[in-house]
Amino acid sequence: GENVEQHPSTLSVQEGDSAVIKCTYSDSASNYFPWYKQELGKGPQLIIDIRSNVGEKKDQRIAVTLNKTAKHFSLHITETQPEDSAVYFCAAGAGGFKTIFGAGTRLFVKA
Amino acid sequence: GAGVSQSPSNKVTEKGKDVELRCDPISGHTALYWYRQSLGQGLEFLIYFQGNSAPDKSGLPSDRFSAERTGGSVSTLTIQRTQQEDSAVYLCASRGGGEYAGYTFGSGTRLTVV
Numbered sequence: 001g002e003n004v005e006q007h008p009s010t011l012s013v014q015e016g017d018s019a020v021i022k023c024t025y026s027d028s029a030s031n032y033f034p035w036y037k038q039e040l041g042k043g044p045q046l047i048i049d050i051r052s053n054v055g056e057k058k059d060q061r062i063a064v065t066l067n068k069t070a071k072h073f074s075l076h077i078t079e080t081q082p083e084d085s086a087v088y089f090c091a092a093g094a095g096g097f098k099t100i101f102g103a104g105t106r107l108f109v110k111a
Numbered sequence: 112g113a114g115v116s117q118s119p120s121n122k123v124t125e126k127g128k129d130v131e132l133r134c135d136p137i138s139g140h141t142a143l144y145w146y147r148q149s150l151g152q153g154l155e156f157l158i159y160f161q162g163n164s165a166p167d168k169s170g171l172p173s174d175r176f177s178a179e180r181t182g183g184s185v186s187t188l189t190i191q192r193t194q195q196e197d198s199a200v201y202l203c204a205s206r207g208g209g210e211y212a213g214y215t216f217g218s219g220t221r222l223t224v225v
Contacts, residue, residue: 098144
């Protein structure tokens with residue numbers, strides 16, 4: 001089955017700096033890669049996703065990249081703000097039917 | 112409804128008791144998932160319902176765990192003879208809009224077994 005590894009587990013950045021979170025997956029059949037943000041006391045919320053037929057996707061300060069050959073994908077947050085502080089999860093699945101999540105990255109943005 | 116609703120939000124139970132956790136998905140969403148999140152940990156897949164198909168139970172950790180989804184809508188996760196290691200946040204998510212739609216999660220039920 002699919003296995004998703006996520007790094008780092010904790011990331012601390014200064015406000016305004018960029019943050020990068022990296023994930024690898026094992027199942028070459030996976031073709032859908034969503035990213036979720038979880039704030040304290042809430043369920044994870046989808047922030048961006050990418051399909052395997054696309055190498056990069058951007059939405060304002062957030063971008064995701066996908067390298068199918070190497071089976072890794074990354075989340076990039078630019079100009080970080082304190083409200084970006086949360087736990088971020090990457091995930092991988094085949095068409096989203098059963099998505100396997102990474103262990104999460106706790107991001108701290110220091111003002 | 113506007114989102115995925117889970118109840119109760121918090122549940123404290125004594126070891127050995129049975130508990131039922133409820134999930135009301137977004138109306139019309141055909142897929143429903145249960146995940147477990149232990150303190151500070153990632154999301155552990157438990158079970159997945161898709162329409163009228165047989166559920167994918169491959170993530171249930173033991174036969175003390177079961178789930179059903181009635182009428183293709185509300186789902187109940189039941190844990191029998193609870194153990195302290197069952198303490199976690201149980202998250203429900205639903206999905207609609209096709210195979211590449213993301214999940215919408217509820218806020219979870221925090222279960223504490225004492």
